[in-house]
Amino acid sequence: MTTMTPRFAVVGHPNKGKSSIVATLAQDDTVPIAPTPGTTVRCQHFPMRVDGEVIFELIDTPGFQRARRALEWMKQRETSAADRPRIVREFVETHRGGDLFVDECELLGALVDGAAILYVVDGSAPYGSEYEAEMEILRWTGQPSMGLINPIAKRGDHIAEWTAALGQYFKIVRVFDPLTAEFEKRMELLKAFGELREDWREPLARAVQSLVHDRSERRLRSARVIAQMLVEMIGLVLNKRIRAGVDPERYRAALLEQYQSRMRALEQSHRREVESIYDYRRVHRHEPELEVLDEDLFSTRSLMLWGLTPRQLIATGALGGAAIGTGVDVALGGASLALGAGLGGVIGAASAWFTGEKIAEVKVMGLALGGMELSVGPMRNLNFPYVILGRAVLHQRIIETRTHARRDELDIDAQTEMSSAKWLAARQRKHLERLFARIRKGAGDHELIDTLAYEVKDALGNVPAIPARQSPRD
Amino acid sequence: MPTPLEEYLVFRRRLEEEGDADSPERAERDREIGRGLRHLTGHPILQLRAWLAAVGGAGSATGERPLSAFRLVSVILAVAGLAIGWGSAQLVFAYDGSRPINVVDVLAVFVVAQLLLLVLFVIVSLPATVAARLPGIGALADGVRHLSPGRLAPVIARILPHDLRDGLAGLVDAGPEEPQRLRLRKWLFAQLSQAFAIAFNLGAVLGGLYRVLYSDLAFGWSTTLELEASRFHALIQALAGPWAQWLPAAAPSLELVETTRFFRFKEGGFPGAPSPLGTDVLTLGGWWPFLMAAIVVYGLGPRLLTWGFARWRVRAACHESILALPAARHVLEHMNAQLVETHGAPSPELSEGEGKVLARSRAVDETSADVIDWNGVFTDSEHARERLAQDLRIHALRYFSAGAGRSLDEDAETIARAAAGEAEVIVLVKAWEPPMLEFLDFLNDLRGALPAARSIGVLPVGATAADRLGVPSAGDLETWRSSVGALNDDRVAVAEVDRR
Secondary structure (H helix, E strand, C coil), X not given: CCCCCCEEEEEECCCCCHHHHHHHHCCCCCXXXXXXXXXXXXXXXXXXXXXXXXXXXXXXXXXCCXXXXXXXXXXXXXXXXXXXXXXXXXXXXXXXXXXXXXXXXXXXXXXXXXXXXXXXXXXCCCCCHHHHHHHHHHHHHCCCEEEEEECCCCCCCCHHHHHHHHHCCCCEEEECCCCCCCHHHHHHHHHHXXXXXXXXXXXXXXXXXXXXXXXXXXXXXXXXXXXXXXXXXXXXXXXXXXXXXXXXXXXXXXXXXHHHHHHHHHHHHHHHHHHHHCCCCCCCEECCXXXXXXXXXXXXXXXXXXXXXXXXXHHHHHHHHHHHHHHHHHHCCCCCCCHHHHHHHHHHHHHHHHHHHHHHHCEECCEECCEEEEEECCCCCCCHHHHHHHHHHHHHHHHHHCCCCCCCCEECHHHHHHXXXXXXCHHHHHHXXXXXXXXXXXXXXXXXXXXXXXXXXXXXXXXXXXXXXCCCCC | CCCHHHHXXXXXXXXXHHCXXXXXXXXXXXXXXXXXXXXXXCCHHHHHHHHHHHHCCCCCCCCCHHHHHHHHHHHHHHHHHXXXXXXXXXXXXXXXXXXXXXXXXXXXXXXXXXXXXXXXXXXXXXXXXXXXXXXXXXXXXXXXXXXXXXXXXXXXXXXXXXXXXXXXXXXXXXXXCCHHHHHHHHHXXXXXXXXXXXXXXXXXXXXXXXXXXXXXXXXEXXXXXXCCHHHHHHHHHXXXXXXXXXXXXXXXXXXXXXXXXXXXXXXXXXXXXXXXXXXXXXXXXXXXXXXXXXXXXXXXXXXXXXXXXXXXXXXXXXXXXXXXXXXXXXXXXXXXXXXXXXXXXXXXXXXXXXXXXXXXXXXXXXEXXXXXXXXXXXXXXXXXXXXXXXXXXXXXXXXXXXXXXCCHHHHHHHHHHHHCCCCEEEEEEECCCCCCHHHHHHHHHHHHHCCCCCCEEEEEEEEEECXXXXXXXXXXXXXXXXXXXXXXXXXXXXXEECCC
């Protein structure tokens, strides 16, 4: 990393949401966040890289523990204001490795190495003068700084009070809730980081541009996953071969259960894939199970010889008959005026029709040549694709809107009103319907999936952002 | 240069090793490769080939069971085709001297029937969407597909060793959810069928030549139709059109056509009777160059073309199948999109609650105590005394301040003054603020300064309004009990307000 790379140390009192802010900005749900203070004991680095190049770095730090004592140590050595950054450095060098100022050395170490300060406070709790010692130490470092007011617990509104207090110590003061901040708000904050130093503006602008582009790419990748899921779910067919004479009704319930479970498994697997696209590794979901109850799903057809369907058998019979008839025509030197081929075709088709079922019952080495086939799927219900699309889009939007600081369950059940796919424009419905019809006919190549993915991405743009809900635990 | 099928198998194996799950390390590696291949953007197969060369470990498909099985089945089908073609030629060119070989029969079997089969191949080759639009063609194509010799591959595989049988199944078995693999199967079977047909035609040509070389054949033509020799000659000329210019010996003349016609009944004789022909008997063998050329041009030639077409479709289907592999999609996405990473190194797991000691908790009610306000819970000591008395029934005998806004020396002085009394000491703290080491240092010093008989109660207070003390949350209380518990001193408890 070059010396010019912007670095931002997120510092403050313990338990004021520093790690939550880092988790949200770094899009990392593995950052340890707990209601108990002192969870972060060592600096954790979160470099933002574009193609391997570090554009900026966030540093999660432990909170101040003995700020007054540290400030007193520094004050004892102060000779002039210009000396203060050197004294802070000396403080770190003197106490590093000792037991007294472990957390202070850890966090100030990042600052003396050139990181800017993002000082985090809880805007829902009242301001207290106990913060002044640490803010003073931060001022001594001489590093560019920003105050971030994080309204953690919604127990009160002390933002104005904090804004006034922080304004005395920090160049820029912002309110930022890492649990509910939408993407645009996060980008605004990153741009504001760039205001801390003139030469950081460009890299931070580049970072924002890359993140916006990356978000669009992730949306397209999610749309492709949804498109793949639609193809697999709409076209899903399960077959059960049944011996001739056995009542297919006996197998209906089991086959439907298998079908439902396969549908659910497909949906779940694609949801995990979408979550992984957005770097969610630990999210738990609460959602209603997909119900597939459609009587039209079932079809029973006769299986004839060697797996040929009746239609195929008749076509093949006609063809065979026509071939024999053609032979007769040739033998007669054309005197039959091709009647042989025509009659042969008709006779072949008719004999296949009348004898097919009888042949199906013939057993060779104990195995019947034919039998019945009970099929479930593909889903012909015209609304079904919209139901699964609605569910998938709702899930994607919640995931896209959610911040990585949240540790609560993903409650999709509570948001079902969004899943009706009413947000589709008429033009989009028309395009989608055409694609769904192709899928029902068995198409599913990657060109179709790509086309469908672009339609889904287009549709995702119509869906309003899902408002983040505060979890009780937060 | 590997064949498309070999390439597909190599990709399948290598990408299966990659697995479906994505990982940051792989994304980084693939992007690094992709950045050097910007000129290949828009050519996914070329990109994947370059990727394969860069990541290595691909090896060769030679010796892989699916490939070996497919090749073995191709050879078996080709040998079968050759044998059937040879056998057919022996039957069609059979001559016992009783009557000449009818040229019409030869053309019917090796030209007309084959052209009909070629039409069926065209029907089978139609894309499913096109076939479905033509009435009856869809069902016909489905039916004919089952009759394709290539479909015998799984049947032939039954006689192969177990591993080869499984290998072929891994290549041609595909579910409805795998359209690309279904398409690959269709064209692999088509390629096998065309290989069979080529072998059949070769067999027919070789069989025919064998009969010509080792027998003395007599050809003639005969039909029940009232067909003039000149019209039959015109038909033959049309058939011989493709080669008549450069192979005139294989284009029968009108004279040959006229002289080799034979009838069921002529001059009182039957076909079994001695030859009634007055012409030179050598001319009776003059048809064979034409018949051989007809088989080559109308049987073998088109089959070579359809084999080439099937191979071309196999190549396209192999590429489609490669691109349909989930890992291939991930690789291409990584190669083509800017890699944006924001995460840090894996964080250590939290061990919440492990080894945690909670301080003793006790209720405070109707107490007289020395009170120390830590970090300015109250800004005004009179207001503090009033609220403590009214809300908590605590009578503050003496009221001290410590922490924020004071120096460490002033805190030490407060401890010394508090130690001078005899009553219990209650330390007021802000419940919503986390207990820090600075406070625990103070508490420790206070404990050290007080005689053993004097207890200390740490009283977390919720945010206060003007007329009421706030009640701390259960979570805040737990946090304080946990931190004070770290002192491991029974004489220091977390005091709880009697909420009655």
